[in-house]
Amino acid sequence: MLNIHDINVYYGPIHAIKGVSFDVNEGEIVSLIGANGAGKSTILKTISGLLRTKTGGIDFLGQSLNATAPHKIVHMGVAHIPEGRRIFQRMSVEENLQMGAFTQPNSSIAASLEHVYELFPRLKERRRQIAGTLSGGEQQMLAMSRGLMSKPKLMMLDEPSMGLAPILVQQVFNIIKTLHDAGTTILLVEQNAHMALSIADRAYVMETGKIILTGTGEELANSDEVRKAYLVG
Amino acid sequence: MSVFSTIFTQLMNGLQTGSVYALVALGYSMVYGIILLLNFAHGDIIMVGAYTAWLFMVNFGQSPWVAVIAAIAACTVLGVVIEKVAYTPLRKAPRLSLLITAIGISFLLENLAQLIFGAGARPVPTIIDVAPVTIGSVSISGTAIVTIIVSVVSMILLNLLIKKSKMGKAMRAVSEDTGAAQLMGISLNKTITFTFAVGSALAGIGSVLYCAAYPQASPTMGAMLGLKAFVAAVLGGIGSIPGAMIGGFAIGLAEAGASALGLSVWKDAVVFAILIVVLVVKPTGLLGRNLQEKV
Ligand SMILES: Nc1ncnc2c1ncn2[C@@H]1O[C@H](COP(=O)(O)OP(=O)(O)O)[C@@H](O)[C@H]1O
Ligand SMILES: [Mg+2]
Numbered sequence: 001m002l003n004i005h006d007i008n009v010y011y012g013p014i015h016a017i018k019g020v021s022f023d024v025n026e027g028e029i030v031s032l033i034g035a036n037g038a039g040k041s042t043i044l045k046t047i048s049g050l051l052r053t054k055t056g057g058i059d060f061l062g063q064s065l066n067a068t069a070p071h072k073i074v075h076m077g078v079a080h081i082p083e084g085r086r087i088f089q090r091m092s093v094e095e096n097l098q099m100g101a102f103t104q105p106n107s108s109i110a111a112s113l114e115h116v117y118e119l120f121p122r123l124k125e126r127r128r129q130i131a132g133t134l135s136g137g138e139q140q141m142l143a144m145s146r147g148l149m150s151k152p153k154l155m156m157l158d159e160p161s162m163g164l165a166p167i168l169v170q171q172v173f174n175i176i177k178t179l180h181d182a183g184t185t186i187l188l189v190e191q192n193a194h195m196a197l198s199i200a201d202r203a204y205v206m207e208t209g210k211i212i213l214t215g216t217g218e219e220l221a222n223s224d225e226v227r228k229a230y231l232v233g
Numbered sequence: 234m235s236v237f238s239t240i241f242t243q244l245m246n247g248l249q250t251g252s253v254y255a256l257v258a259l260g261y262s263m264v265y266g267i268i269l270l271l272n273f274a275h276g277d278i279i280m281v282g283a284y285t286a287w288l289f290m291v292n293f294g295q296s297p298w299v300a301v302i303a304a305i306a307a308c309t310v311l312g313v314v315i316e317k318v319a320y321t322p323l324r325k326a327p328r329l330s331l332l333i334t335a336i337g338i339s340f341l342l343e344n345l346a347q348l349i350f351g352a353g354a355r356p357v358p359t360i361i362d363v364a365p366v367t368i369g370s371v372s373i374s375g376t377a378i379v380t381i382i383v384s385v386v387s388m389i390l391l392n393l394l395i396k397k398s399k400m401g402k403a404m405r406a407v408s409e410d411t412g413a414a415q416l417m418g419i420s421l422n423k424t425i426t427f428t429f430a431v432g433s434a435l436a437g438i439g440s441v442l443y444c445a446a447y448p449q450a451s452p453t454m455g456a457m458l459g460l461k462a463f464v465a466a467v468l469g470g471i472g473s474i475p476g477a478m479i480g481g482f483a484i485g486l487a488e489a490g491a492s493a494l495g496l497s498v499w500k501d502a503v504v505f506a507i508l509i510v511v512l513v514v515k516p517t518g519l520l521g522r523n524l525q526e527k528v
Contacts, residue, residue, distance in 0.1 A: 050412055074418030086413035088406055099406050102399070103418035150418060 001026040001185055002047070002154060006056035009039075009046050016042045018209040019056070024154065029176070029186040031196040031217065034206030035229075040189040041083050043206075044156050047187075048080040049073045060154070075103050079152035083159050083189075085143040089132030093123055096131050096142055100149030109149075116145040119175065137168040144175060155179060156187040161195060173199055197221040238371040243493040244486070249377040249446060251485020252384030256439035257462035258469065258477035259391065260312075260432030266408035266472040267428045268324075270331050274315055274338035276459010278433055280346060282308045282440030283450035287357045297360045305437035312433025313426055321422070339456075346452040354451040361445040380442045387438055388478055391431070395474065400427050408472065457501070464508045470521025479519060483507075 002024040009017035017039050024030045032040050045051045047058055049070035058065040065073055074080075088096050097116060101109045117124035120141045126134065131142060140160055147155055157176065161169040173195050180186050180199075190196035197203055200217035205226060213225060220226045257279060264272045282304040289300035319338055323331050363375025395401035403424045406414035415421055443458060444450065465484040469476025487507060488500040496503070511518060 048416060050415065069420065069422075070415040071418045071420045074416065080416045082413060082416060086410055086416075088409050088413065090409055091402075091405065095402065099402060099414075099417045099419075102403070106399075146417075 001061060002187070003059040004043075004047070004056075005059075007043075007046060007053040007058065008055045009042055009051055009053050011042075016209055017046070017053075020206075020209070020211055021056075022204050022211060022214070024185060024187050026153075026185055027183070028201045029180050029188060029199055029217075031188045031190060031200035031203040032206060033190055033193045033196050033203060033226075036191065037208075038206040039209045040206055041158055044080055044082075044158050044187070044189060047073075047156065048078060071103075074150055077151075077153035078156065079147035079150050079154070080156045081143050081147040081158060081160065083162070085139045087131045087134075087139055087142050087146065089130070091131055092127065093129055093131050093134070093142060094127040096146050097123075097127075097149050100146035103150050112149050112151070116148055119148075119178070120145055136163055137165070137171075140164060140168070140172060141175075144172075144179075148179065152184060154185045154187060156189070158189045159191060160188075161190065161192045169195060193226065194221070197226075235370065239493060241371050242373075243489040245373050245377050245381075246492070247486035247489030248482065249380045249485070250488060251482035252380050253439045253443045253446075253458070253481075254462045254465045254484050255478045255481025256384055256387060256435045256442070257458065258465040258481045259388075259474060260436045261463055261466040262469070262471055262474060262477040263404070263428050263432045265466070266474075267404065267425055268320070268331075269328060270320065270335060271463070271471075273332070273335040273459070273463075274319075274342060275312075275432070275436060276455040276457075276462065277339050277342040278308045278311055278436045278455065279440040279443065279458055280450065280452065280455035281311055281342065282437045283357065283444050283454060284346060284350060284355070286360065286441055286444055287355050287450045290358045290360075291355070297358075297362075301360065301441045304441050305434055308437030308440060309430050309434045312429045312436070316426060316429040321425075339459075343452050343456065350450070350452070352452060354449040354454075357444045357448040357450055359445075359448065360441055376445045380445065383438065383442060387435060391435070391474070394431070400424070404428055461501075461504050464504050466518075468507060468511050468518055470518030472522070473518065473520040476518055476520035 005021045006019050007017055008019060020043065032043065034040055042051060046053055049065060049068055053066065060076060060078060088099060097113060098109060101112055104112065122138060123141060123145060134142060144160065160172050164172065169192065176186060176188065177199060188196055197217040197220050203215065203217050203220050204211045205213035205220065213220060260275050261272060264270055285304040285307040286300040289295040289303045290297065315338055319334050320331060323334060361376045361379045363379055365372045365374050366378060395404060403419045406417060406419055407421065407424045411421065461484055462481065465480035466477045468483060469480030484504055487503055491497060491500040491503045
């Protein structure tokens with residue numbers, strides 16, 4: 001479904017991604033783990049077109065994304081739930097969800113809203129509230145629902161558990177599983193390696209701009225290298 | 234004239250010029266909200282609108298209605314063309330380059346107008362021909378009434394557009410978080426173009442209303458008007474749409490207040506004194522938010 005081959009991404013002179021290749025197959029949950037600064041967010045931003053690769057390429061459903069405008073990539077079925085949620089703080093909860101459905105015909109928005117409110121009754125209660133006043137957990141729910149509103153084929157989540165209490169982290173992962181069961185392919189970026197590996201079909205470990213390990217979620221969770229580096233404590 | 238009627242007359246004057254400042258200030262604020270550019274060519278769009286109105290009425294012998302529509306259309310198209318030709322190629326350039334380009338476009342427009350139409354002012358025929366309204370001892374000019382009504386209606390429509398329409402919501406999303414807006418599937422190019430079109434159309438409306446009050450077109454007429462509208466936008470909080478409206482009316486009323494006190498020769502100074510006070514006391518303006526760097 002998503003094929004990334006030998007991409008190199010730069011921030012000015014900084015070589016942030018150094019020859020990374022990986023795949024996400026339809027129906028999978030693929031996790032990308034690694035320490036802060038490894039380049040995980042940079043990869044997601046490159047997939048969604050906010051950044052560009054200098055060499056190599058990204059294909060989605062057989063089409064190259066290398067020069068595709070970010071909004072067109074959303075139209076093609078890729079949702080990117082960015083790091084730090086980036087909800088529209090000054091808009092209401094429901095307006096945020098409507099923005100998520102920007103690519104969808106107006107006639108289908110009501111049904112999508114119903115669907116999202118069923119998954120997140122909390123958001124329905126707060127739909128008129130200004131999004132900036134939601135708690136961190138609620139904002140994450142909103143960010144995920146907003147991504148869902150575009151009816152994505154591939155959903156990319158960047159550290160959805162960041163800054164959340166353990167019980168909410170569990171909830172976030174349950175929702176990811178629910179979305180996956182409903183047919184959405186998932187690319188999950190996490191520093192919380194334990195959780196990310198436990199739900200992944202396959203995973204990649206990144207370090208300073210490169211992929212250094214790959215395997216099934218279970219293999220990596222049991223590998224000495226990963227345990228030492230990421231699963232201590 | 235009684236004190237009351239003097240105050241009332243000046244109040245109407247203030248609201249009339251304030252309406253025009255508000256319409257023009259909206260364009261500054263909307264563009265700033267979207268691409269963080271102080272579009273100093275915005276004032277000169279008004280001048281182009283005035284010449285268009287003059288051209289259609291005097292040279293082509295058209296009715297004021299046709300001239301008004303032509304002027305608004307010319308401003309809208311010009312705003313979009315400037316954005317496409319001058320600003321789009323600089324989307325990734327430092328903001329200073331963009332600002333310098335805007336100032337360059339401003340000079341370009343003023344000098345082109347001088348080249349084509351000459352340095353002298355061209356008299357614009359009557360645009361708004363409405364009889365004055367007399368209430369008791371005071372009389373209000375028809376132009377003032379029409380100006381205020383047209384401006385208020387334009388602003389209400391703008392509010393609806395921004396609150397309810399899909400493009401309006403896209404504008405708000407881009408101005409809040411450009412990256413996140415793109416991740417929603419919003420086209421940055423389309424949204425920016427739309428913003429310039431709406432802002433320039435409002436300037437076009439402001440232009441004909443201004444000509445209705447001061448019936449002439451000259452190459453530099455947009456410079457001072459644009460600068461005052463810019464002060465209005467800063468006073469209201471640049472980037473804030475309600476702020477631009479409030480700021481526009483406040484500047485208009487401040488000028489009228491200065492005139493009422495017999496300081497009419499000082500009214501430009503009053504406006505810039507307000508700018509200095511705002512920048513010292515509350516640089517974010519009345520309704521402005523803390524300016525955050527966009528990601
Ligand atoms: N806007 C930027 N400008 C310059 N360098 C950046 C920028 N964003 C990230 N980087 C650098 O790129 C590298 C990868 O960052 P990032 O993708 O955010 O890592 P991760 O998401 O894995 O924590 C880091 O070294 C970071 O400092
Ligand atoms: Mg990151």
